[in-house]
Amino acid sequence: MKVSPEKFESFMPGKQENPVHYIIKGDNASILRKMHFRWEKSFDFVYIDPPYNTGKTQNRKYNDRFWDYYSREKHEKWLVFMRERFDALMPLLSDRAVVFVSIDDRELPHLILLLRELFGEWNTEVMIWHKIPGEGHAGQGKMKRAKRFRIDHEYIVVAYKNKDILRFNKIRSPNPVRKHYGNPDNDPRGPWISAEICKSAKKSNPGGKNYYTIITPQGRKITRQWHVSRAEFERLDQEGRIWWGNGRIIPRLKKFLNEPRLITPSSVIGNISQTEGVQMLKSIDARADFKHPKPVRLIKYLLEMAAPDDAWILDFFAGTGSTGQAVLEMNVTEGKQFRSVLISNDEDGTLHQLLLPRLMQVKEKHKSEDKIVFIDENSEL
Numbered sequence: 165m166k167v168s169p170e171k172f173e174s175f176m177p178g179k180q181e182n183p184v185h186y187i188i189k190g191d192n193a194s195i196l197r198k199m200h201f202r203w204e205k206s207f208d209f210v211y212i213d214p215p216y217n218t219g220k221t222q223n224r225k226y227n228d229r230f231w232d233y234y235s236r237e238k239h240e241k242w243l244v245f246m247r248e249r250f251d252a253l254m255p256l257l258s259d260r261a262v263v264f265v266s267i268d269d270r271e272l273p274h275l276i277l278l279l280r281e282l283f284g285e286w287n288t289e290v291m292i293w294h295k296i297p298g299e300g301h302a303g304q305g306k307m308k309r310a311k312r313f314r315i316d317h318e319y320i321v322v323a324y325k326n327k328d329i330l331r332f333n334k335i336r337s338p339n340p341v342r343k344h345y346g347n348p349d350n351d352p353r354g355p356w357i358s359a360e361i362c363k364s365a366k367k368s369n370p371g372g373k374n375y376y377t378i379i380t381p382q383g384r385k386i387t388r389q390w391h392v393s394r395a396e397f398e399r400l401d402q403e404g405r406i407w408w409g410n411g412r413i414i415p416r417l418k419k420f421l422n423e424p425r426l427i428t429p430s431s432v433i434g435n436i437s438q439t440e441g442v443q444m445l446k447s448i449d450a451r452a453d454f455k456h457p458k459p460v461r462l463i464k465y466l467l468e469m470a471a472p473d474d475a476w477i478l479d480f481f482a483g484t485g486s487t488g489q490a491v492l493e494m495n496v497t498e499g500k501q502f503r504s505v506l507i508s509n510d511e512d513g514t515l516h517q518l519l520l521p522r523l524m525q526v527k528e529k530h531k532s533e534d535k536i537v538f539i540d541e542n543s544e545l
């Protein structure tokens with residue numbers, strides 16, 4: 165069955181029965197400005213992956229060159245371009261908005277200064293994406309030829325409307341390493357790993373929280389400061405989640421491979437390979453030759469961490485639609501109610517050849533009931 169985006173008739177950014185995703189064609193600066201009337205203070209989460217100003221235009225699907233090679237104006241031109249777009253973005257942000265911007269070393273300093281000026285120094289932070297994780301991933305071989313060191317990372321600059329009122333969600337631990345898990349007691353719940361459940365005797369404070377004595381199945385008494393209350397410890401023991409070992413060890417907590425573990429997100433994002441983005445896009449369109457689409461998992465990581473369940477999401481450098489795929493999939497798999505706006509100038513046919521077919525395919529695959537609405541640049545917003 166061929167699915168096509170719904171025709172744009174009229175819309176309101178308010179609540180709809182099924183989440184709606186608007187794909188808007190046009191130059192993002194003028195589209196963002198056009199959106200001011202209906203979408204003021206609407207967006208809680210923005211992710212953008214702007215041109216990095218690498219100077220490369222050949223073999224690329226889009227222009228990433230804002231300068232004549234030896235021109236002193238090269239950063240200035242990029243900055244003027246970005247400032248115009250951020251000025252247009254500011255009125256669209258909700259009071260709890262967070263903006264993530266992918267970038268590499270070339271424009272990092274200029275981007276940080278721009279965002280500090282617009283959001284305030286206190287409201288700007290930097291994350292690192294370790295994009296070539298571990299040995300054995302595609303891309304390693306080529307990079308061994310680097311003369312000094314391989315560049316295995318890039319940045320995500322984070323800007324908050326008001327950092328003080330934000331609390332990020334804990335996230336599920338990405339891809340545990342299976343070989344670290346075992347099952348010495350043949351637990352039917354499958355492989356597990358043990359984790360510390362108390363402080364050492366030396367570090368335990370008798371006057372501190374959760375300082376109490378437990379008695380092991382062999383009758384040995386252990387007095388420590390525990391990471392859980394006594395009642396919680398007893399509940400975990402009843403559920404067979406305390407590992408007593410041979411009776412001579414300090415008990416530990418069993419954490420199962422198959423159960424999601426919530427962890428505090430880190431400023432360093434690992435375990436997500438850059439090549440995943442290309443593989444994902446190729447799996448959707450084998451002929452796609454867009455360089456470096458972002459991995460869908462990278463954007464899901466940011467959404468899981470920072471987007472409220474019914475957030476309005478905006479990506480105004482939407483490219484091949486990685487953000488769109490992340491949003492559509494999380495609405496199905498995580499029960500989110502994300503609504504989104506994706507803006508693309510359709511450079512080199514990216515919007516019609518990659519983004520729209522990709523979202524239609526994802527929608528069909530997941531039997532998503534979300535609406536996808538295409539808005540042409542000439543429509544009133």
Ligand SMILES: C[S@@+](CC[C@H](N)C(=O)[O-])C[C@H]1O[C@@H](n2cnc3c(N)ncnc32)[C@H](O)[C@@H]1O
Binds near residue numbers: 190459481
């Ligand atoms: C780095 S790519 C984004 C890739 C995207 N994150 C993905 O995973 O596919 C930047 C995209 O922004 C587009 N672009 C550049 N200038 C633009 C503008 N003024 N308005 C809208 N899109 C623009 C480019 O054509 C390109 O597709």
